[in-house]
Amino acid sequence: MRQQFVFKSSKLDDLNNQLIFFFEAIYFQSLTADVAWNDNFIHYKLKPIYDKCTKLRTLLKAVHSNFVLSSSNNKLKVYNAALNSSNIEAICNTTINSLNKKDLSQNVGNAIHDLYKYMYYQLPQTKIFKSIYGELIDHYKALKNATRIKMCPFCGLEPIKPLKSKVKQTYDHYLALSEYPFHGICTKNYVPTCRTCNEDYKHSKDSHYLNPQRTIRRKLFYPYGTYNYQVTLNLLNISLDNTNLKINNCNVSVNCSDSTLQNEVNSWIDIYEINTRYKNIIEDDSDNWYVEFFDFLTLKVNDGTYVSTPLTYNDYLDSLSVQESTNNSFLKKSYFENIRPLTTVFN
Ligand SMILES: [Zn+2]
Numbered sequence: 001m002r003q004q005f006v007f008k009s010s011k012l013d014d015l016n017n018q019l020i021f022f023f024e025a026i027y028f029q030s031l032t033a034d035v036a037w038n039d040n041f042i043h044y045k046l047k048p049i050y051d052k053c054t055k056l057r058t059l060l061k062a063v064h065s066n067f068v069l070s071s072s073n074n075k076l077k078v079y080n081a082a083l084n085s086s087n088i089e090a091i092c093n094t095t096i097n098s099l100n101k102k103d104l105s106q107n108v109g110n111a112i113h114d115l116y117k118y119m120y121y122q123l124p125q126t127k128i129f130k131s132i133y134g135e136l137i138d139h140y141k142a143l144k145n146a147t148r149i150k151m152c153p154f155c156g157l158e159p160i161k162p163l164k165s166k167v168k169q170t171y172d173h174y175l176a177l178s179e180y181p182f183h184g185i186c187t188k189n190y191v192p193t194c195r196t197c198n199e200d201y202k203h204s205k206d207s208h209y210l211n212p213q214r215t216i217r218r219k220l221f222y223p224y225g226t227y228n229y230q231v232t233l234n235l236l237n238i239s240l241d242n243t244n245l246k247i248n249n250c251n252v253s254v255n256c257s258d259s260t261l262q263n264e265v266n267s268w269i270d271i272y273e274i275n276t277r278y279k280n281i282i283e284d285d286s287d288n289w290y291v292e293f294f295d296f297l298t299l300k301v302n303d304g305t306y307v308s309t310p311l312t313y314n315d316y317l318d319s320l321s322v323q324e325s326t327n328n329s330f331l332k333k334s335y336f337e338n339i340r341p342l343t344t345v346f347n
Helices: 013-030 047-052 054-069 072-083 088-092 106-121 127-133 136-147 195-202 259-272 274-297 313-322 329-342
Strands: 171-173 190-192 231-241 246-256 298-300 306-308
Touching: 013 054, 013 072, 013 106, 047 054, 047 127, 054 106, 072 106, 136 190, 171 195, 195 259, 231 274, 231 329, 246 259, 246 274, 246 329, 259 274, 274 298, 274 313, 274 329, 313 329
Parallel strands: none
Antiparallel strands: 171 190, 231 246, 298 306
C-alpha cells in the first residue's frame, strides 16, 4: 500500500473486547457440564445494549447454542480466534494465523458470521449504540485528522472523504468479514478505502493466502504499521508515439525503497491489481500529461500566441513532487522520468 494510517484509540475498540469476554465465558463454560445460557456471559459494558436490543440477544444466544453442540476442537479454535481477533499486525506479518469461517463447523461459523455482520452493519445505527459509542463518522474524522491522508491508501488514485464531509469514507475490512468474521468489529481491521479498491478489486478476496487451497500464507502491509518506505514506478517495454508523447503500451513495475517489504508489496499489487490499473491510466492519459507539461512551460500572451517561460523540465517535475498524492501526480512523474531517455523533447 502507498500509505498507512495512524491508529487512534476510540471507545469502539472496547466493543471487540466485550465479544472476547463473551467467547472466553462460553469456552470456559464448555469445560464444565453446564450447557445453559447465562446472562453473565455478557460483559457489563455490553449489558445496556444487550438489554435493549432483541436482535443482538438472539444472535449471541444462537452462537452459544451452536457452540455447545460443536466438537471440543471446534470450541478451542473459536476461543483462540477470539483471543487473536485484535492482533491484526501479527496476522499481517504471518506470525499468527486468522481463523477462516470455513475452518469451523458450518453452524458455528455461520452463527458467528451473522453476529459480527450485525454488530458492524446494523448495531451502530441503533439509538442505544449511538448513545454510548457515538457516530461512526466521528471515528473516521479522528483517523483522518491524525493522519491527513487525502487519497485512498491503496491506489492513491481516488480521494477519500474530506474532514468536514457529512458522510464517512467507506471502511474496508482488511481481513474480509465474510471470511474472517472474528475481526469484524476490530477497529484495527477498518481501513478507509476508495470504493474502486474495495468493491471492484479487493472485494472479498482472501488476502490471507496465495493459493485457493489456502496452504501458503502471504505477508500483508499492516494498515496502521509504522514503516518507512517509498514506492516508485518503472515503466518497461514502452511503445511511445513521438508525435504527442503518448504511451501506447507499457508494463508497470513497482519498486519499494525497503526491499525487506517485497512480500508485502507483492500482496498489495496482487490484491488491488495495481500494475494493471496504473498501466491503464498511463496509456489513456499520457498524451494529456504532455499537453499539461507544455502549458507549464509556456504562457499565452495578449495576441493569442505562446511564449516560453524560464521554467524547465526539472521545475515541472518538482511541481509534481510537491503534490505527490493528488491528481495522479505520481503517475505523471514516473511517465516523464521514464520517457525522458526516449525523446529529445526535454533536452
Ligand atoms: Zn483505492
